[in-house]
Amino acid sequence: MSITIKKIAELANVSRGTVDRVIHNRGGVNEETSERVKAIMKKYNYKSNRIAQALVTSKKRYSVGVIINSIGNEFFDSILEGLVYEKQKYNNIDLIIKELKGYDENDQLKAIEEIVNEDIQALIITPINTENIINALNKLDIPVVTMNNDIEVDKLAFVGCDYYNSGQLSGDIANIALPNGGNVAIVVGSFNLRGHVERINGFKEVFKAQNGKIKTFENQDDDNISYDLVKEIVKNKKIDLFYFAAAGIAGGLKALEELKSNIPVITVDETKAAREGLLNGRTLATITQQPYKQGSRAIQIIQNYLVYNTKPENKENITGNKIQLRHMRFVVDK
Amino acid sequence: MSITIKKIAELANVSRGTVDRVIHNRGGVNEETSERVKAIMKKYNYKSNRIAQALVTSKKRYSVGVIINSIGNEFFDSILEGLVYEKQKYNNIDLIIKELKGYDENDQLKAIEEIVNEDIQALIITPINTENIINALNKLDIPVVTMNNDIEVDKLAFVGCDYYNSGQLSGDIANIALPNGGNVAIVVGSFNLRGHVERINGFKEVFKAQNGKIKTFENQDDDNISYDLVKEIVKNKKIDLFYFAAAGIAGGLKALEELKSNIPVITVDETKAAREGLLNGRTLATITQQPYKQGSRAIQIIQNYLVYNTKPENKENITGNKIQLRHMRFVVDK
DNA sequence: CTGAAAGCGCTTACAG
């Protein structure tokens, strides 16, 4: 039970309104008065009562913009679910969601411009890492949360996974499957995407290939390319394990299926293709990043900021990597 | 925004006090009046405002008893942490904790008797599965939450893990490590403990031994017995993998260490021994059950019941099994 | 069996 505003007001010989003004830096308070109030708050270690605060502020409404590159990318479904579920818990947040397809800089710039005109009080975005995007975001005067992908920008917080560790964990699984080493083919979307490269590096740090080799390939996150690529690889090289470290898993698995290959596979995330691979026994494990939690955490952070004016403890909010095996119950981590 | 008590009172032509009496079945309300109020509540789908409720009730204090067989069993540390952390979040709950050593029925009966005299409003217990305990618990007139171990008793809820699934997941790992099958030794504490047997059964369902065999042993959850047992097993049998499905992991690993054996191991939980095994590379994986969450969830359930008179959605509250690998960041799931 | 009033700890206009 911390001291209350009422008590502080008495001690400082001012009204509760004035204390409130000081606490929230609403301005228009005489410097001396302000100092006096602050001193008392400090002395008695004032902590606002969130419940009382919530009771009166819960009728305020906030608009939060969301820009997310989710069209045609099943992975983002869970993130969106997390966003929507969490916002309805507070019932004072309206979401204005702009879904984009692919990673076109101009599309995203346009989306930012448009969404800002909708009178939003905060922005959640899966940003593309370019100068123009960084500049556009830095110009905003509302809090920004980067989600799933981080860039160097002024922000309230980042919510996403540790890609390097995801790669390490795949390396652990590979070590279990191939205790004597072997040849591994890693397939990612693009060597230009930070997350993809980090997964490769994490894997390489951990997996002991011994006399084998680790080879890396790009499939542009595209199932058709992935399909052709895998057929090509299997035809030309002796591969002991595939690590699909990004999208295009359905295509890759289909190729192996058709080749009647029994090369084991490690995948990422929990898309339909990744689940099927696990359940039919071809995939050893899939490393997931709790996307639902990324969405819900982003909303939490913004809610805390808008309603209680509180920043998250850490700017970096990392969702844990989780190993899914064949008999894992698929339960969403809320 | 649901209808408020004030509004209901107006519509029913009664005072807010009377509405409150009806809502909480406090009694002393004329039958007709009560029906009238209930009808209106139903018609307008009244949902109490938790925030307002919390503001006024947050000064009430509750005592919650905890009986837990934690002495000398490191596994329970996390459960206790979860209990303590969660209760301090609400700051209206006092915990009265009785820690016991081992699974002696009379000790637990005595603890129940004693703790009830402390004027507690709810009880959390890791119960032993005997008739006398069941009777003693059924006689209580306060809500009971069984934690970590479930028994057939009147209760508000059970919080714990799915042991069978834990065994299945170990089977998945074993299948990755031994794709051609092999001989597996499973060591548990006792064939009389439900959880231990379920883990064995889950493993057996999933692991394809092929020409190998699965053999099971008891170590009484004791490190010394475990140590001798493992030495004995390795001396007499060709074993391709050990699955330590309960306590006594430190003893078992020490034996393998001394034998300079390189037989791989799967363990359970996140004790010091389990972590060390993972980090030094002998253990392939340890299957954990989120004990911290078991503790915190138990408190949540009781808090919701005592403060808001709300029962949990499900009586069975299962914490997910989680695979920890060598490079897993050890992060507590709160 | 029932009502009127006070209060939980805040914030929000309004008035000066």
Added chain:
DNA sequence: CTGAAAGCGCTTACAG
């Protein structure tokens, strides 16, 4: 720059 009052949606005595 500051204060007095009302109100958020509940619960809690108290009085009858």
